[in-house]
Amino acid sequence: MNYGNYDNQYSTSYGAAGAADGGGFVAGEPQSSQAAGRGGYGKDTVRPMTIKQILDAQQPHPDAEFKSDGEAFAQVTFVGQIRSISTQPTNITYKIDDGTGIIEAKQWIDVNNSDDPSSKMDVDSKSKLVEDGYCRVWGRLKAFNNKRHVGAHIIRPVTDLNEVNYHFLEATAVHLFFTRGAPNGANGAQPGQTNNNGALSREEVASASDSHLSHVSPLARRIFATLKNTPQSNEGLHVQMIASTMGIATNEVYKGAEELVAAGVIFTTVDDNTWAMLDS
Template sequence: MTNTSNSLSFSLSRVSKMFSGSQFDATTAFSGGGFTSSQPSTLNDSSPAPSNSRETPGLVPVTVKQISEASQSGDEKSNFVINGVDLNNVTLVGMMFEKVERNTDVSFVLDDGTGRIKCRRWINEAFDTKEMEAVMNDMYVRVYGHLKSFQGVKQLVAFSVRPVTNFDEIPFHFIDCIHNHLRSKIKVEGITSANPSSGSSLETPVKSAPNRSQASNPVCAQHSVDGLKGIDKLVMDYLEQHSDRSDGRGIHVDELSRELKLPIEKIKLSLKTLADDGEIYSTIDDDHYKKA
């Protein structure tokens, strides 16, 4: 399990670097779709998990192949599940084919290279008509929509369709799919690995019971009660215990390494993870940290 998590974390950081290094500016490229940063696009941004402990992220970048493998958690009205995460709204990028315009709706097929899916955009007002006039067959489009199942066939009810004008958006979207896939996988495995007895861990992630006793060696324990990795938990606990220091400088990495008897590399890796998650922050320099 540790190896899987490590390789996933490595992959995630590798894909994240691709995001930061790319010339593609997501902010401007996505501005035409009517969705701004206020609408969460990844798991980390989404609201707290509902009572069934499955998260419903805001807008998930997916491929048609992923949709084809998504399972439905219950009846035809229930959400689709990918990686143990409920899908509500999705975004795809692909080529438009077989566009058919009617008074009430426009239907088309979206081909993203991994497969084809039928899409329908309901026409309720002039804006909808105008938006659909801007796109045509053989054109790359970005679609935002809601997954539905009709007589067992998955379809997409689109609420926004816009032409791709910056073609870096195409590889960006697929990298985004990989990135999101990794994030959700890490998140799900982070929740389930504390409870290895559950059979279909990816399908139904279960948070471990609050009274579960921790493993005797906390450093070796992969995940603690609250889902934090062993070292992360130790670091957090130490920072919490010493949060009342009057100088406000925070705790130095050397002190953490010395007191917790752990290699400085592991401490730094843990601090980076916790800082990225907003649990802690650096103070006077990159070596001093305080609990957020």
């Protein structure tokens, strides 16, 4: 996919070809920008975002377009875990949590249109969207009575949890592009980039094996390497992001993080589930 003049190396095939209402990425018309080297993203493209980014998007007044990082957007895609499913005669509401926030995605049912896929309750496909399962959403951000939700065009189950990792990396890459411009050597490997199975390279693990970490477990050193090499905001990384990046369970992340906190090399930030590195 193409973000203006920036060919993103974290390209992911979402399987959304032919998605309703213009799903998929397209290049926007060139526009002025504060980020060096970026072209216009285009208001009608689909932007990968975290739920926190969606909830924090600016909208000066109810009729204004939404903006994130100073760039207008209309459609979004995100991944998360389904916390609840509420079925109504006219819509199905999914409450979705990605570790950065919770938002509702509403998929409306056109009961008068027999071709509407939402009205066909196919047991095989619908049964895969279950509570505590992961899903990907494409849709438009909307606000009603000061509460935001996503009007979903498509919601499908995530069958490969690596997709969660890919999405967070892609949302981070787009955010950094709009706020800092295209990186130097954008066509090459970036620091902290993981391999296809979400594991850190041997060199990255070794780089975290400093003398002050010699007494902690290999798991803790891997978590330290992940915090050191993964692009992030000043808030650090949430436990779910670390777990998906490393391909391990969240309870393992908590174990290793406790060791690193005790060693005085990381600290909690916005909550007890988010950590950042102490400045060396």
